[in-house]
Amino acid sequence: MLPPRPTNRFMLPRCEGCGKFHFYPRPACPHCGGARLAWMEPSGRGEVYSHSTVHRAPSAAFKDDVPYVIAIVKTDEGPHLLSRVVGVSPEKVSIGMRLRVRLGDRGPEFEPEA
Secondary structure (H helix, E strand, C coil): CCCCCCCCCCCCCEECCCCEEECCCCCCCCCCCCCCEECCCCCCEEEEEEEECCCCCCCCCHCCCEEEEEEEEEECCCCCCEEEEECCCCHHHHCEEEEEEEEECEEEEECCCC
């Protein structure tokens, strides 16, 4: 079983048996079934696998953010994550665009690699 995730860092569960990252957190590795899991810091890099632009705020907390991009990011380590893409206008986001993680006010977000 995983201990609590460290805060203020981008971390993913990783199996100490087979060495593979996975997401979402679970009690056993989905790759090998091992139970020796730990939170590890991945590279923080990946690419846009799929994306959509949000034009209507789902709540008042997001009203100043629209339009914004929600994407499935395929991390270089393998797991796919649902996240916001920031630092680029929505029309410039494309499948395959290289991204890097940044810790935003609402947690991890991704921005284009420089």
